[in-house]
Amino acid sequence: MSSSRNCSQSKRIEGLEMPTDPATVIMHSLKVTDTEKLRQGLSDYSAAVRARDAAK
Structure with missing residues (x-):
């Protein structure tokens, strides 16, 4: 049971992280200082995605 x-x-964690992956890729490609x-923007975006998914 514990293994399951x-x-x-x-x-579940993997599923929560997936929506932020595109934003992370963009962050790394922009070379932002x-x-x-x-x-903070990525954190806000992640929270919005989680809230949206929780409302489904």
Whole structure:
């Protein structure tokens, strides 16, 4: 049972991280110097994606 739970948790975490991957790729490709603002924007975007997905 514990192994099953760990697997489902890993899948859940992986699913939550997937929507942020495109934003992370863009962040790395832009060579932005103000990484703190970008990090905050990515965090806000991630929160919005999670909220949207939770509402489904």
